[in-house]
Amino acid sequence: MIVRRLLPVLLLLVGGCAATPPRTQTPPPATPAPMTVTPATAPATPADDNLNAVAWTQTAIEHDLIYLQTYRDAQARLLAALKDPAWDALPRDDRVVPAKGLKPAVILDIDETALDNSPYQARLVKNGGEYNEADWAAWCKEEKARALPGAVEFTRFAARHGIAVIYISNRAKDLNGPTLANLRKVGFPVAGPEAFLGLDTFVEGCEQIGTEKGCRRQLVSRKYRVLMQFGDQLGDFVTVLANNPAGRERAVAPYRDWIGTRWFVLPNPTYGSWEPALFNNDWSAPRETRRRSKMDALRTE
Numbered sequence: 001m002i003v004r005r006l007l008p009v010l011l012l013l014v015g016g017c018a019a020t021p022p023r024t025q026t027p028p029p030a031t032p033a034p035m036t037v038t039p040a041t042a043p044a045t046p047a048d049d050n051l052n053a054v055a056w057t058q059t060a061i062e063h064d065l066i067y068l069q070t071y072r073d074a075q076a077r078l079l080a081a082l083k084d085p086a087w088d089a090l091p092r093d094d095r096v097v098p099a100k101g102l103k104p105a106v107i108l109d110i111d112e113t114a115l116d117n118s119p120y121q122a123r124l125v126k127n128g129g130e131y132n133e134a135d136w137a138a139w140c141k142e143e144k145a146r147a148l149p150g151a152v153e154f155t156r157f158a159a160r161h162g163i164a165v166i167y168i169s170n171r172a173k174d175l176n177g178p179t180l181a182n183l184r185k186v187g188f189p190v191a192g193p194e195a196f197l198g199l200d201t202f203v204e205g206c207e208q209i210g211t212e213k214g215c216r217r218q219l220v221s222r223k224y225r226v227l228m229q230f231g232d233q234l235g236d237f238v239t240v241l242a243n244n245p246a247g248r249e250r251a252v253a254p255y256r257d258w259i260g261t262r263w264f265v266l267p268n269p270t271y272g273s274w275e276p277a278l279f280n281n282d283w284s285a286p287r288e289t290r291r292r293s294k295m296d297a298l299r300t301e
Contacts (some may be wrong), residue, residue, distance in 0.1 A: 048125050049291065053269035057118045064149045066267055071150030074228055074264050075157050078106075081227040081262075082163065089226045089262035091238045091255060094217040105164035105224035107217070108155070109231035110179065112268040114167065114188060115145035121270045130287070131271065133172070140171060141178045147186040148266075159189040163227065166195055166220055168236070170211045173200035214239040232268035243277050245297075 057063055081087045088099045089107075108114050120139040124130060155165045165188070171179050176198050183190050190196065197216040206215035213235060220226060229237050240251045259265060279285060279293035 048128065049294075050121065050270055051125050054118055054121045054125050057116075057268075057270060058122065063267070067149040067151070069150075070230075070264050070266060071154040073260070074230070075154050077261065078154075078158060078163070078227060079161065082161065087225070087227060087262075089229050089258065090217055090221055093239065094214055095221050096218045097222050099221070099225040102223060102225040103164060104162070104227050105166050105220065106155075106158050106228045107166050107168055107220060107226055107230070108151070109233070109236040110167050110169040110171070110183070112148070112232040112270075113230050113236070113266055114148060114151045114155075115182060115186070116148050117145050118270065119144070137172065137175060140175045140182075143178050143182040143185060145182050145186075147188065152187040155189055156187070159191075164191065164195065164224060165189050166197065166224070168197045168213050168216050168220075170199050170213070173198060176200075211235070212239050228262055228264060230264045230266065232266045233272050233274075235273055237263050237265075240273065243273055243281055245277055248274070248277060 082104055085100060088095065090099075111117050117139065120136065123135075123139075129135070158165055167183070167188075167190075169179060176196065179198070180190055180196055197219065199211060201216050201219070203215040203219045206218055208215045217226075231237055234240055234248055234252060238251050238255065240248055242248075242250070255263065275294070276283060278297045279290045282290075285293075
């Protein structure tokens, strides 16, 4: 920011070696010119768009209260769902075996549903970087992610009542060990290998597309009646065939009545499939191009 000021000028007339200098009249201070900002002084790079999202996630008490509210409400409904033999939280396409008579289970996503990875996001904000697999893997291997509020209490309640707790995650295969260790460190019940279905899980007769979780939900459906699902992304609940705003709306439309009863959606403003849906899923586009697409998606009325 450039500030232009007209400083008072003091004219001091000193005559030779005279003992007493002649008096002069000092002009009054001039009124400062208004402060101006020229295009040259504007920031060359926009501030990090994720700063507020990460700051809210880490510091806002409202964030923690939403998680507590969600998991406590689910816990209050869980036993009623257990007693209802017709109750099932899997979408129609994922229920490949009739649920009647199967053991009960709940399904949880891990990142931003069970474990809090906001320190990794904070590192990206402070360093001016973007997500990359190497840094993400390094963070996961630290096994420092904290449990999100209410999640441990809910899963332990489910386990005490004979309900299997199954975690479905899109973390890469080499992160399976650190992920399970992190879950156990913070108190989550992990019954065994079948309780964790990572990205590398092979499901016979089902072709996994990208990171979609449909095949793994189908695998769960062969053994369990699913009472509830928890996640921070729409893909944690149902397969999204077209990841754009209209396609996402179509995917969830048949199941809106399940929100808050069978499906429990948690907030994640820092990242997710909602973001690339705004720029045609083109992560190869320059950062500023992606940012401009997100700006274009904003409504002003």
